[in-house]
Structure formats: structure tokens, C-alpha cells
Amino acid sequence: xxxxxxxxxxxxxxxxxxxxxxLHEVPSVRLAAKALEAIRDRNGLDTSxxxxxxxxCVDPVMDxxxxxxxxxxxxxxxxxxxxxxxxxxxxxxxxxxxxFAAGKIAAGADDIVIAxxxxxxxxxxxxxxxxxxxxxxxxxxxxxxMPQGVSADLIATxxxxxxxxxxxxxxxxxxxxxxxxxNGYFDKSVVAVKDQNGLTILDRDEHMRPGTDMQSxxxxxxxFQMPGEMGGFEAVGIQAHPEIEKINYVHHAGNSSGIVxxxxxxxxxxxxxxxxxxxxxxARIRAFANIGSDPALMLTGPIDVTxxxxxxxxxxxxxxxxxxxxxxxxxxxxxxxxxxxxxxDVMNVNGGAxxxxxxxxxxxxxxxxxxxxxxxxxxxxxALVTLCIGAGMGTATVIERV
Numbered sequence: 001x002x003x004x005x006x007x008x009x010x011x012x013x014x015x016x017x018x019x020x021x022x023l024h025e026v027p028s029v030r031l032a033a034k035a036l037e038a039i040r041d042r043n044g045l046d047t048s049x050x051x052x053x054x055x056x057c058v059d060p061v062m063d064x065x066x067x068x069x070x071x072x073x074x075x076x077x078x079x080x081x082x083x084x085x086x087x088x089x090x091x092x093x094x095x096x097x098x099x100f101a102a103g104k105i106a107a108g109a110d111d112i113v114i115a116x117x118x119x120x121x122x123x124x125x126x127x128x129x130x131x132x133x134x135x136x137x138x139x140x141x142x143x144x145x146m147p148q149g150v151s152a153d154l155i156a157t158x159x160x161x162x163x164x165x166x167x168x169x170x171x172x173x174x175x176x177x178x179x180x181x182x183n184g185y186f187d188k189s190v191v192a193v194k195d196q197n198g199l200t201i202l203d204r205d206e207h208m209r210p211g212t213d214m215q216s217x218x219x220x221x222x223x224f225q226m227p228g229e230m231g232g233f234e235a236v237g238i239q240a241h242p243e244i245e246k247i248n249y250v251h252h253a254g255n256s257s258g259i260v261x262x263x264x265x266x267x268x269x270x271x272x273x274x275x276x277x278x279x280x281x282x283a284r285i286r287a288f289a290n291i292g293s294d295p296a297l298m299l300t301g302p303i304d305v306t307x308x309x310x311x312x313x314x315x316x317x318x319x320x321x322x323x324x325x326x327x328x329x330x331x332x333x334x335x336x337x338x339x340x341x342x343x344x345d346v347m348n349v350n351g352g353a354x355x356x357x358x359x360x361x362x363x364x365x366x367x368x369x370x371x372x373x374x375x376x377x378x379x380x381x382x383a384l385v386t387l388c389i390g391a392g393m394g395t396a397t398v399i400e401r402v
Contacts, residue, residue, distance in 0.1 A: 002270045004102040005281035006399060009116075009369030010038040010191050011264030014205045014357040017121035022202040023261040024122040026193060028057070028064035031263040032072035032118040038191040039114060039265050040076070043279060048079035051110035054101050055265070056093025056117030056361035059129040060086055064120060072118070088361070089290070091326060092387040092395035093117050094264065095364025099288040099397055101268050106285075111273030116265030116365035126259065126360075133391055143391060144240040144296035146233035149224035149251050151298035152329035154237040156250045158297070159335050163250040166330035167217040170255035170354045172344070173327060177351025178210035185350055185377065189369055207258040207357040222249035223256065240296030255330040260357030264366040281402050283372050286382070287313045288397040299332045301394025302386040303339050309384075309396045317342065320398070321380035324371040326363055326387040327352035336386075349374060363387065368397065375401055 012034055015023030023031065032055060040047060055069040070084030089096045094117030101115035132139045139145075146154075156166060180186060181204060192203035228234040234247050267279075274281055289309040293301035302325055310316060317340055325333050325348060337347055350370055353363065364387055371383040386396035 001106040002108055004105045004268055004285040005271065005274055006283040006372060007267040007269055007274055007279045007281055008039060008043055009266040009372065010035055010189055011366045011369060012193050012262050013190055013202045014207055014260040014262040014359055015202050016206045017259035017261055019122060021122045021261060022206050023193060026201065028118055028120040028123060029068055029071045029075050031120055031261060032068055033075035034191065034193055035116060035263040035265040036072055036076040036078065039267050043267060045277065048081045050082040050112050050114060052113045053082055053084040054087060054097040054113060054115045056087055056097045058088050058090055058093055058119060058360040059124045061129045062124050064124050068118060089395065090390040091328060091360055092364050092389045093361040095368060095385060095387060095395050095397055098266050098365055098368060102285040102288065105268060105270050112269040114265050114267055117361035118263035119359040119361040120261045121259045121359060122261050144236050146236050147224060147227050148298060148390060149256065150228045150233045150237060151296065152251045152331050153224055153247050153249045155297055155299060155335055156331040157244055157248045158241060159338060161331050161334050165334060166250050166255045167214055169330040169334060170217060171212055171214060173351045173354040174208065174210055174212040176349065177208050177355035180350040189373055205356040207260050208355050212254065217254045220252040220254050223252045225249040237296055251329050255354060257328050257353035258357035260359050262359035262362050264362045264369060266365050266368060283399045283401050286398040286400050291394050293392045293394055295392035298392045299328060299388035300335060301388050301392060302336050302396065305394030305396040306384065306386060309398065320382055320384045322349060322371050322374060322383040323347045324367045324383060324385045326358065326367060327354040328358065328388050330354065332388050372399060
């Protein structure tokens with residue numbers, strides 16, 4: 001199999017996913033095109049040689065529909081020879097786009113692929129594409145369907161994480177993100193979104209609240225107690241996990257991932273593909289995997305897929321220098337660290353989605369780029385990137401510097 005290299009990555013800032021967010025007036029296709037323009041321009045790409053553009057988008061409807069990567073390629077002025085493909089595996093879509101591209105390159109089918117994702121959550125609301133998982137009883141009954149926040153609270157209850165635990169994690173995420181921005185850790189890879197006149201619309205993550213502390217979070221009510229208790233979903237969770245007598249509701253907007261707009265892409269290729277364009281590789285895709293996990297807990301897939309990936313590669317946790325796990329909810333990361341005894345010193349060292357937000361289809365590509373930059377900054381070698389996924393799944397990728 002052909003080695004697969006990461007040559008570069010870029011992302012837009014994350015805009016607050018509401019109508020008053022800075023990126024609300026920017027259509028999804030323009031967000032995606034901004035990332036495509038940037039990856040082309042900074043690498044001098046001849047886009048007629050790009051074998052594919054693969055992008056994740058969780059809700060590909062309205063202005064995000066109709067194979068948005070191809071539409072974005074038109075918008076970005078790419079050669080018409082560059083094709084596009086849209087995929088979804090819920091929150092892991094952006095990372096799976098990278099993995100799908102890596103598989104094509106490793107098999108020798110492609111030499112240069114741009115992969116990533118886009119989500120404009122202020123324009124296309126969460127769940128707008130519908131789906132039988134939560135709409136069809138014949139599907140959601142055996143899946144123990146419940147809102148993800150209730151699953152996060154079920155995890156916190158089952159594994160003993162208190163309100164103080166999840167709030168303290170959220171405060172630290174905000175501190176790390178603010179520190180990273182202040183010290184220029186994201187400057188290398190974040191490209192400003194500008195309007196048609198060249199004026200900057202947004203050049204840094206808008207969702208952050210660096211002044212967050214335990215006292216301010218203590219004033220927030222649990223977000224998922226009502227659907228859990230009044231909507232009957234707590235009973236679903238207890239049916240799946242009868243060892244739980246009652247769910248302790250600890251998650252709220254301040255310790256859960258933010259709803260935001262954004263796009264990010266990764267430039268991947270074979271050795272020959274990179275050499276043909278004069279590109280220098282920054283990392284190699286060492287391995288990747290997917291798995292199904294407990295559908296009621298739903299968000300523990302990163303543990304299961306990490307175990308699968310380590311077994312598959314013969315690696316151990318000691319071989320991993322940095323971990324990047326999407327902060328869908330604080331308990332997701334706390335449970336991963338608890339299970340593997342991973343220190344917070346090497347987990348999400350630049351903050352995560354609690355502080356900066358989670359543009360569903362793009363996040364996987366974004367966090368892979370973030371941890372690559374951090375490996376280089378710290379002169380470390382190997383990182384594991386993983387995300388929890390709706391309906392109980394997990395995706396993970398190991399990269400190593402070259």
C-alpha cells in the first residue's frame with residue numbers, strides 16, 4: 001500500500017451559530033470555498049491535478065445540499081477536472097473524509113486529494129436533514145434513542161462525574177483556547193473569511209468565552225433534565241443500563257460543544273503526488289478505524305475505536321504523544337481519560353469545542369490540523385485524533401510527523 005502524507009491544512013474561524021453570528025450571511029458553499037481557495041493558494045496547487053475533493057456535511061440540505069464540495073470547487077475557481085464528493089458520519093464526517101481520502105491514495109487510485117468538511121449551523125439548523133434514527137420507532141427503539149445530552153448525562157452518572165468535574169473541565173478548555181489564540185498557535189492555519197470587497201468578516205473563533213469560571217457556570221441550569229424527565233428519555237437510558245437508578249443532569253451550554261459555522265480542509269497525497277507539485281510532507285497517516293459502540297451511552301465510541309486501532313497497529317498508549325478528542329460534552333473526554341488513564345496534560349492541549357465550537361461536518365478535519373500544528377510546535381511525533389458520533393459510533397486516526 002502507498003504511504004499517505006499530510007501536506008497542509010487550513011480552516012476558517014468558527015462563527016457563532018446563530019442569526020447574529022458573524023458568518024450567518026456567508027452561505028455554506030462560500031465557507032467551503034474559502035478553505036479550498038486558501039489550501040490552493042498557499043501551496044500553489046494546479047487544481048486540474050486534484051483527483052478528488054471529499055467533504056463531510058452532516059445536514060446537506062438547503063444551501064449546503066447538492067454535493068457541496070463540487071459546488072465549492074466552482075465557487076473557488078478550481079479546474080472543472082476536480083471532482084467532489086459529500087459524506088456524512090455525523091460528527092466524525094470531517095475526519096472520515098480525511099480517512100476516505102487516505103484509503104483512496106493508499107490503494108493507488110488517487111495521488112492528490114483535498115478532504116475536510118463544512119457546516120453552517122446558523123443557516124442550516126441541527127437535524128434539518130431529518131432521519132429515521134430519531135423519527136422512526138422501528139429504528140429508534142432498538143437504538144435506545146435519546147438526545148445526545150441525555151446520553152452525556154448518563155455517562156457522567158455511570159462513571160461518577162459530578163457537576164463540578166464537568167464544569168472544571170469546561171473552564172480549562174476556555175483557558176487553553178484563549179491561551180492558544182493569545183500566543184498565536186492558530187495563526188499558521190486559520191484563514192480569515194472576507195466579503196466580496198475584501199473586508200474581513202471574521203478572523204478568530206467567535207464562540208469563546210475566556211472569562212468563564214466556576215462561578216459563572218454554576219448559574220446555568222442543566223440543559224437536558226427536561227427532555228430526560230419529561231420526555232421519557234431517562235427511562236430509556238435506565239432501560240439500557242438498569243444499574244443506574246436516576247440520571248444526574250450535569251451538562252449545560254457551558255460544558256457542551258458550541259453550535260458554530262466553519263469549514264476546514266486537509267491536503268493529502270502520495271509521495272509521487274506531492275513531489276509532482278513540489279510539496280513537502282508534514283505528517284503521515286499511520287492508521288485509521290471506525291467502530292459501532294453502545295447506542296445508549298452513544299458517546300463512548302472513542303474508547304472502543306481507540307482500543308481497536310491500537311490492537312490493529314500493535315501500538316500502545318505510550319506511543320501517542322498527544323490526544324485530540326472532540327469535546328462534544330465534557331463527560332466524553334473525562335471518561336476517555338479515566339478509562340485509559342490519560343493525563344489532561346496531553347489531551348486537547350489547545351482547548352476544544354466547548355470553547356471554540358463544533359461545526360459538525362468540519363470538526364474532524366479541524367482538530368487533525370490543530371494537533372499536527374501542536375506536534376510541530378512541541379517537536380513531538382505522534383497523535384491520535386478521535387470523535388464520538390451519534391447513534392453510537394467512533395472514528396479515530398493516528399498521524400505521525402515525517
